[in-house]
Amino acid sequence: MLRALTLITLLLAGGVTVQAEEALKATLYKNPQCGCCEGYADYLRQNGFEVEVKPTNDLTQISRKAGVPENFQGCHTMFIDGYVVDGHVPVDTVRKLLSERPDIAGVTLPGMPLGSPGMGGEKTAPFEIFAVTKDGKTPALYATE
Structure with a gap:
């Protein structure tokens, strides 16, 4: 009981620092030969994410099983906090997804748009990021960056 009271007193007095935000854990599946996917994983790590990279030759199947139609697939598929993130999605959109928690897949x-995170080249147009539905309907625009 004394320990609990001491802890409560320290917390109320600000004597204990509690880490407000843990690193978000993600699993990224990529083709074994793809270097830009490693660049994307590094980009995420630089922005506070903990990323496990898993090379696979079944990327199309993984994306399809996650609900991403073939003509909307990127070059890697990531799973984070119950969501799929396919392709070189900017971190601001990933954070928006995780904070808003919409009812989508x-x-x-x-x-592989030029200038996107992990890709080389210069960005030539805004990136159009699409919401992947849970019901198999055609993805709709979610964000533009």
Whole structure:
């Protein structure tokens, strides 16, 4: 009882620092030969995410099983906190997804747009990130960055 009272007193007095935000844990599946996917994982790590990278030759099947239609797939598929994030989705959109918690399967940035996180080149147009539905309907625009 004394320990509990001491802890409560320290917390109320601000004597104990509690880490407000833990690193978000993600699992990223990628083709074994793809280097830009490693670049995307590094980008996420630099932004406070803990990323486990798993090379696979079944990426299309993994994306499809997660609900991402083939013509909306990116070059890697990540799972984070109950959502799928397909392709080079900017971290601001990933954070938006995780904070808003919409009733969708996840988000996708189709293809490999130049200038997107982890990709080389210069960004030539806004990135259109789509919401992946749970019911198999065509993805709708979720965010533009």
